Amino acid sequence: MLGKKLGVDLGTATTRVITRGEGTLVVEPTVVAMREGDTNLSLFGLAALEAAAEDHTLEVRRPLRGGDIVDGRALTALVTHALNRAVGRQRIFKPDVVIAVRSGMSGDDRRVVLEAAARAGARTVYLLDAAIAAAVGAGVVVTSPRASLVIDIGAGKTDLAVTSLEGTVAGRSLPTGSDDLFDLLTEHVHAVHGVALGRSEAQSAARLLVAASHEERTGEVGGVLVSSHELTTLVADHLRSLDEALTEVLDETPAGLRADAKGTGLILSGGGARLEGLARHLSGVAGCSVRVANEPDSCAVRGTALAVDNLDMLKRNFMYIR
Numbered sequence: 518m519l520g521k522k523l524g525v526d527l528g529t530a531t532t533r534v535i536t537r538g539e540g541t542l543v544v545e546p547t548v549v550a551m552r553e554g555d556t557n558l559s560l561f562g563l564a565a566l567e568a569a570a571e572d573h574t575l576e577v578r579r580p581l582r583g584g585d586i587v588d589g590r591a592l593t594a595l596v597t598h599a600l601n602r603a604v605g606r607q608r609i610f611k612p613d614v615v616i617a618v619r620s621g622m623s624g625d626d627r628r629v630v631l632e633a634a635a636r637a638g639a640r641t642v643y644l645l646d647a648a649i650a651a652a653v654g655a656g657v658v659v660t661s662p663r664a665s666l667v668i669d670i671g672a673g674k675t676d677l678a679v680t681s682l683e684g685t686v687a688g689r690s691l692p693t694g695s696d697d698l699f700d701l702l703t704e705h706v707h708a709v710h711g712v713a714l715g716r717s718e719a720q721s722a723a724r725l726l727v728a729a730s731h732e733e734r735t736g737e738v739g740g741v742l743v744s745s746h747e748l749t750t751l752v753a754d755h756l757r758s759l760d761e762a763l764t765e766v767l768d769e770t771p772a773g774l775r776a777d778a779k780g781t782g783l784i785l786s787g788g789g790a791r792l793e794g795l796a797r798h799l800s801g802v803a804g805c806s807v808r809v810a811n812e813p814d815s816c817a818v819r820g821t822a823l824a825v826d827n828l829d830m831l832k833r834n835f836m837y838i839r
């Protein structure tokens with residue numbers, strides 16, 4: 518038997534790993550817990566959060582912000598844990614690994630991710646832009662000359678791309694995502710209603726964050742009544758950079774390919790695709806139909822697991838080490 522093939526989506530909030538063939542999925546918060554001065558100890562994901570809640574000598578570290586590495590040591594520990602979890606520590610053959618990252622990730626950060634996976638025992642490691650991973654996961658045949666327009670909106674980053682013939686014709690990578698909207702909501706509720714919201718309370722108000730809808734809704738958030746109406750401006754402000762990026766990407770795409778992509782319609786993926794009314798809003802900006810991918814949160818990781826079967830295509834296009 519040859520080594521396993523792994524697809525990894527290194528999300529700002531959630532790390533997902535699929536083992537090709539087995540279809541097993543590792544889903545964990547993108548956190549590790551470490552202890553100052555103790556280089557041997559680190560815990561990953563939910564176990565890290567639970568252990569740190571009990572033991573205050575453990576420090577919870579989040580290695581990514583806005584899709585970029587803010588803590589290299591934590592990132593290396595996280596990648597090691599994620600790969601070990603997927604293939605086990607005892608292995609005869611090393612796995613081939615494809616990792617989805619923000620397309621705008623710097624060369625230095627890319628090297629940190631590649632080296633972390635190589636040191637964790639990968640045979641080959643490839644980095645795939647999140648928007649291309651999402652396109653593949655949504656069923657787009659990226660090797661085709663037909664153009665596709667994809668937007669992946671995660672917790673901390675947003676990737677837009679028009680793809681054709683295995684490459685990106687035009688694209689943008691924004692260091693902001695859906696969690697920034699929840700931060701704005703938290704600030705608003707604090708400023709206007711004087712209530713400090715926790716993250717889960719803010720997220721439970723998601724249905725009040727309606728993009729492009731005139732319907733008014735009211736709901737209780739952190740013990741106060743908040744209306745969707747008072748959040749309209751906040752949502753519009755949040756979406757402005759996405760609207761601009763989408764317009765620019767379409768402007769930069771040659772007319773023939775643009776018509777092609779619009780004919781098929783925009784594909785939305787990532788947890789941020791769940792924002793109600795977003796598809797309708799973006800349809801107005803792009804001037805085409807918009808569909809939310811099936812199970813949008815896991816679209817990119819499914820794409821990496823499919824891409825790992827096509828290493829020749831990856832070799833031609835993407836950065837890798839062997």
Ligand SMILES: Nc1ncnc2c1ncn2[C@@H]1O[C@H](COP(=O)(O)OP(=O)(O)OP(=O)(O)O)[C@@H](O)[C@H]1O
Binds near residue numbers: 532671694788
């Ligand atoms: N109903 C909703 N409306 C708006 N946003 C939502 C909704 N449900 C979930 N989200 C957002 O989706 C995020 C999770 O998305 P996802 O799992 O794609 O992020 P990620 O891959 O970890 O991060 P990234 O791709 O930005 O690095 C949550 O943090 C939340 O902000």
Ligand SMILES: [Mg+2]
Binds near residue numbers: 526647671787817
């Ligand atoms: Mg993501």
